Amino acid sequence: MKHHLQTLLQVVLEDMGVSDVVPDVGAIEDPRHGDYSSNVAMKLAKPLKKAPMEIALQVKNMLDEAILRSRHRSPDQNIIKEDQKYAWLDAQKSVLQDIDKVEVVAPGFLNVFLTEASLSSRVSQVLKDGERYGTSHTPVDIHVGEAVSTAKRIMVEFAHPNTHKAFHIGHLRNITTGESIVRMLEATGHEVIRVNYQGDVGMHIAKCLWAMTNLAECDPGSVRGKEIHERVEFLGKAYAAGSTRYEADEEVKAATGAINKQIYAKDPAIYPLYQETRAWSLEYFEGIYQRVNTHYDRFYFESEFYELGKKYVAEGVTKGIFEKSDGAIIFPGEKYGLHNRVFVTKEDNATYEGKEIGLGRVQFDEYHPDLIVHVVGPEQVGYFQVLFAALAMMFPDTKGKEYHKVYGWVKLKHGKMSSRTGQVVLGEWLLDEAKKSVFEILKQSKSNYTEEDQEDIAEKGAIAAVKYAFLRVSTDQEIAFDLKESVSFDGDSGPYLLYTYARSKSVLRKAGNEKVHIGNEPLNAEERSLARFISFYPEVVSDAARTLSPSVLCSYLFKLAALFNLLYQKHPILNSPQRLALTTAAAQVLKNGLSLLGIATVERM
């Protein structure tokens, strides 16, 4: 609808002698200001040297006239052909018929009110399209920072936990965000490749292995054969212990460096232990991916790109892209307004950035993406600027196709989280706490649930609570984590949306074979509000995908649920074909939208 109105306004403006203007048109929250609004008159005030109100009124008059003509046209009354002025009217007929009225409001807003018939037909469309409602086949353009990408095939790289380290709530936010972005892109006509780049080599792992081989309390033999989560918790502790000693003791530092070398060299003295413990981490991660309903097309590992990275960087030196400096090989970012970074150390180890030169090449060779979105924290903004610049010089085909999507840290409300010191909130711990809370609520409920139902509701409710708590905040915003709030079940929360969905399904079950239909009957205020909001959904999905912003979708779904709950509160739904149709449509949109957030619904709760 938005697009149609845009075109219509464009045509009208051209008729007024204004071309090359794409008018802004937006869906309006407050129904008193209409369903769609444009500020084009105010934008044009200066170039046209006219008062905004005057322009707006002129546009309104033309639209009114056109609407009138589009209504009263009959076959024998060939007004349109006679009147050159309205030659464009035929093409715009269907939009014009959807418009009830146009209002002009100071200081120059053009507010468009849609007819109830058009809203009703959109609700019917939801019933017809079902799960497909809101999806599209032609890819929307993606905002990548200041630029706009027309990419069709997009690689989304997310999660990237490191082996031998704790999987904390920050990783959970990363996965949740990445998963939702993937789903939104798929829904808007993109081909998506899901990848996960995991750090399985480097100093952090050497620290962990140093602890396991040097500290009695970090003896891996003590956890062999135990549950996977216990083994992984053990690794986290060993890493923290190794890290602390590393910083305090020069000898430990040297020994850890030596272990690092041994791992890269696959030295049999340490390699079997490395492989064994690496496998623990990976097994554990796989369990989490399944639990939060994520999967990947390709897992990349840092260990794959150690040699390759070094090779490309060495080539880069001969091309003059990289330089030797103090024994290391650096990319001289300072020449390009960035900062210098070491790609290969003087010990001849590829650093994170060195390896990623190899990764970049392989990613483009394997999948030929038009765009790679790296979902990574804000501390790496400068790092990626340098990396992308180096990549673009090494491999010009990657230029403009790399994007760092910043996701904000999850900080503790009290204190700072750090896997180095071992002060972390584990991802699974959070999910389990949330699940316990749901069980508590189920216990107090009057309804009788089978044990299977309870398990299903608790698990899905927990995932919904945690995921929604992360997604409702703008992706790049930091989150001050508080357990109580993140597993909240009231108000603007995942369970609220799940509850609303379950409630609507409950009504629909009770309705049984009752007639579900929306036609030309007048809509009351609550019905109209809900109908118009349902009709906004496809545009919201498109906007959320365009800006890679799940939070946009969250706000929408919350508002939609609130509108449905209000309707539910004020008017009986059973026995009203119209309200049953609205309920069916609202439920469908909730389900579709939650699915794009990576949240599964339950039929009862």
Next chain:
RNA sequence: GCCCCUAUAGCUCAAUGGAUAGAGCAGAUCACUUCUAAUGAUCCGAUGAAGGUUCGAUUCCUUCUGGGGGUACCA
């Protein structure tokens, strides 16, 4: 030192340069013999400071203050 991000109600968060700055939580009050009260309704309450650009600024620019991050051999 230099660079980047950030500051909205008691707390946690919204707001493509637009209309009376929206929610949730917390607090006060009200509504379940009625389709699920994990709900709904009402009240209370906010743009860090000072300038500037604009018809219009939470949004853009400048300075200041507070918080976070980065800044060569970690990832």
